[in-house]
Amino acid sequence: MALKHCIGFFFSGILGCFAQEDSLRVRYFKKFDDNISTKLSINSTSNSFVLNDVVNNRRYDIVPNDRERIDLSLGYRAIAVSFGFAPDFLATNKDNSDSKLFNLNFRAFHNQWTQSFDLYSQSGFYLKTGDVSVVLPDMKTFKIGGQTSYVLNKNFSFRAMAAQSEWQQKSAGSLIPTLSLYYTKFRFKIEDFDETAHIYTAAISPAYYYNFVIRKNFYISLGTAPGIGMEYVDSDISALYQIEFNVALGYASDTFFAGINSNVKSFTSNTGSDVQWGDAVARGEIYVGYRFKPPKKLTEISEKINEKLPFKK
Structure with a gap:
């Protein structure tokens, strides 16, 4: 009988330690898996390119017209999706009637895993070299x-x-190992010259991010992701270097949240040939958001889906 009590006391102590560890971990952040998160933001997103003429020591910047977008994001449990458009009534967009920009961002979470999906389609660029600037209205990426x-x-x-x-x-x-995979179709058209390049990139990076909490409701988030990989362009394979920076400042509470977020992702190839490519995606946004309980019917549908998918609450 005494042995049973000792064994019970031993395992109760072990389980109590694990429970205490989980309790301490939960206090680091609060989850809102059972809430719907909505976010409205105004942001500027662009995918620009750099062409280096090694022989003539000349740099060409291929920059899209500035376009600001309005984005709406929805998040529920393991899924977060956003979509946006660039309306002409925004001041930055009024002089860019020939420019077009569409992008879609999707992110899924599963325990400590996260998967993002990005799509960018744009037209209307400037070709800049030195003091010369040429409009490329027919260029598309x-x-x-x-x-x-x-x-x-x-x-x-x-x-x-x-x-x-x-x-x-x-x-x-946290250290966040990351694998990046992208495909880019680049159509360069000016007068009688019309060429299309297909670019495939793959890179791995030991990213690191840190969330600084300031006076409970305010936070600053900093992150960097240097990486290395390979680039495949029209049958040519070359080394690829990646660097990504993220800076965010925000306010969070149980229901309301708001903030400013800036992210820059850059890819640079080292082909050793006469021409080298550079590729950068920059994004900045100002947002406000609100969390609320979902309708009961949506919760029931989500529970049925969760039973068949690997995503957890």
């Missing part, structure tokens, strides 16, 4: 791809920074 990441520190909330579906309540950071 299309980019599709995404990133697969794994958060090593369970106390760090990547969702709080990337999707605002959680609330980081105690400062924490």
Whole structure:
């Protein structure tokens, strides 16, 4: 009888330690898996390119016309999706009637895994070299791809920074190994010259992010992701270098959240040939959002879907 009590006391102590560890971990951030998160933002997104003529030592910047977009984002449980458009009534867009920009961003979470999906389609560029600037109204680019990441520190909330579906309540950071895969179709057209390039890139990076919590409701998030990989352009393979920076400042509470977010992702190839490519995606946004309980019917449908998919609450 005494042996049974000792065994029971032993295992109760072990389970109590695990429960205490989980309790401490939960206090680092608060989850809102059972809430719908809505976000309205005004942002500027662009995919620009650099062409280096090694022989003549000349740099060509291929820059899209500035376009500001209005985005609407919805997040519920493991899924976050956003879509946007660039209306002409915004001041920056009024002089860019020949420019077009469409992008779609999707992000899914599963435990410590996160998967992003990005699509960019744009037309209307400037070719700049030195003091010369040439309009390229017929130039078009299309980019599709995404990133697969794994958060090593369970106390760090990547969702709080990337999707605002959680609330980081105690400062924490994490190393986040990331795999990036993208395809870009680049059509360069000017007068009688019309060429299309197909660019495939793959890179791995040991990204690191940190959420600084300031006076409970305010936070600053910083992140960087240097990486290396390969680029395949029209049968030519070359080394690829990636660098990504993220800076965010925000306010979070149980229902209302708002903030400013800036992200720059840059790819540079080292072909050793006469011409070298550079590719950068920059995004800045100002947003406000609100969380609320979903309709009961939506919860029931979500529960049925969760039973068949690997995503958890």
